[in-house]
Amino acid sequence: xxxxxxxxxxxxxxxxxxxxxxxxxxxxxxxxxxxxxxxxxxxxxxxxxxxxxxxxxxxxxxxxxxxxxxxxxxxxxxxxxxxxxxxxxxxxxxxxxxxxxxxxxxxxxxxxxxxxxxxxxxxxxxxxxxxxxxxxxxxxxxxxxxxxxxxxxxxxxxxxxxxxxxxxxxxxxxxxxxxxxxxxxxxxxxxxxxxxxxxxxxxxxxxxxxxxxxxxxxxxxxxxxxxxxxxxxxxxxxxxxxxxxxxxxxxxxxxxxxxxxxxxxxxxxxxxxxxxxxxxxxxxxxxxxxxxxxxxxxxxxxxxxxxxxxxxxxxxxxxxxxxxxxxxxxxxxxxxxxxxxxxxxxxxxxxxxxxxxxxx
Numbered sequence: 001x002x003x004x005x006x007x008x009x010x011x012x013x014x015x016x017x018x019x020x021x022x023x024x025x026x027x028x029x030x031x032x033x034x035x036x037x038x039x040x041x042x043x044x045x046x047x048x049x050x051x052x053x054x055x056x057x058x059x060x061x062x063x064x065x066x067x068x069x070x071x072x073x074x075x076x077x078x079x080x081x082x083x084x085x086x087x088x089x090x091x092x093x094x095x096x097x098x099x100x101x102x103x104x105x106x107x108x109x110x111x112x113x114x115x116x117x118x119x120x121x122x123x124x125x126x127x128x129x130x131x132x133x134x135x136x137x138x139x140x141x142x143x144x145x146x147x148x149x150x151x152x153x154x155x156x157x158x159x160x161x162x163x164x165x166x167x168x169x170x171x172x173x174x175x176x177x178x179x180x181x182x183x184x185x186x187x188x189x190x191x192x193x194x195x196x197x198x199x200x201x202x203x204x205x206x207x208x209x210x211x212x213x214x215x216x217x218x219x220x221x222x223x224x225x226x227x228x229x230x231x232x233x234x235x236x237x238x239x240x241x242x243x244x245x246x247x248x249x250x251x252x253x254x255x256x257x258x259x260x261x262x263x264x265x266x267x268x269x270x271x272x273x274x275x276x277x278x279x280x281x282x283x284x285x286x287x288x289x290x291x292x293x294x295x296x297x298x299x300x301x302x303x304x305x306x307x308x309x310x311x312x313x314x315x316x317x318x319x320x321x322x323x324x325x326x327x328x329x330x331x332x333x334x335x336x337x338x339x340x341x342x343x344x345x346x347x348x349x350x351x352x353x354x355x356x357x358x359x360x
Contacts, residue, residue, distance in 0.1 A: 054090045062136040087132045189239045196238045203235045220262045223255045236273045245284040258353035267322045268300045276302025298349040
């Protein structure tokens with residue numbers, strides 16, 4: 001499907017402007033020649049314009065009727081047939097009008113020395129035919145190139161919309177999953193420590209407010225995301241005793257100015273708390289985040305309880321969604337390594353952060 005978007009372009013960006021300028025230049029060349037050569041007069045100027053007029057007619061007829069009606073619809077035979085009919089008709093009519101032009105303007109656009117010499121005249125006639133095919137072919141090529149550019153632009157826009165829809169869908173899947181697990185943790189904390197549970201509710205309300213304000217665009221600053229990670233890590237650590245070792249290392253302040261997708265890092269931390277904690281055996285969770293001038297480095301490692309070895313894997317709703325988001329957001333730009341050994345589960349991630357807020 002071809003979509004002509006010239007009407008959506010600014011006035012100066014429309015191809016018709018360039019067509020008009022090119023043909024204006026073609027008609028000005030004889031004027032320039034007359035101005036530099038005193039022996040050439042108005043007769044030469046009129047003769048040159050009359051000889052050029054058929055090519056302009058062929059260009060316009062081909063560009064705005066034959067190509068859209070036949071060539072863009074892949075009707076090659078009809079296009080060639082009607083182009084040939086029009087080209088030959090224009091030049092035959094041009095020849096037949098020569099006596100009329102001679103009487104009206106007292107000039108001839110055919111060389112007088114060839115009027116009674118058919119072989120040279122035929123060569124000139126077919127040379128005009130060849131030039132006409134060249135004009136029509138170049139015009140068609142330009143129009144096809146324009147349509148190809150418009151089609152690529154439309155496809156790129158559609159792909160961007162599909163990409164954005166996929167990212168929105170994944171974010172909508174991650175958000176309920178994340179908050180559902182957080183509420184379950186607060187619910188488990190209420191009987192053991194009501195005061196801590198109350199504080200956890202306050203922290204959760206702040207986190208939900210943060211998510212609400214940043215969810216529409218999908219990106220947030222490094223500072224906000226690090227503070228969100230800190231709050232979440234604190235909230236999740238409240239329910240565990242000294243048998244669970246939790247360590248969080250964030251970059252030193254001030255944080256660099258940068259932007260990353262929201263809830264990208266928390267999904268890994270959530271997975272660590274969900275699968276790496278045991279009340280019966282010593283457990284640990286270690287999270288380290290660092291940044292350099294271009295990239296963010298994330299490291300998360302957690303213990304795996306013995307009874308989790310068989311069912312603890314590298315997949316799950318949270319991790320699968322993160323993988324999909326990374327492929328959509330950072331194609332060939334990120335490095336994700338997930339390793340599950342006998343007793344530890346390790347995630348290493350490197351992504352480039354944006355120095356300015358990405359457009360939606």
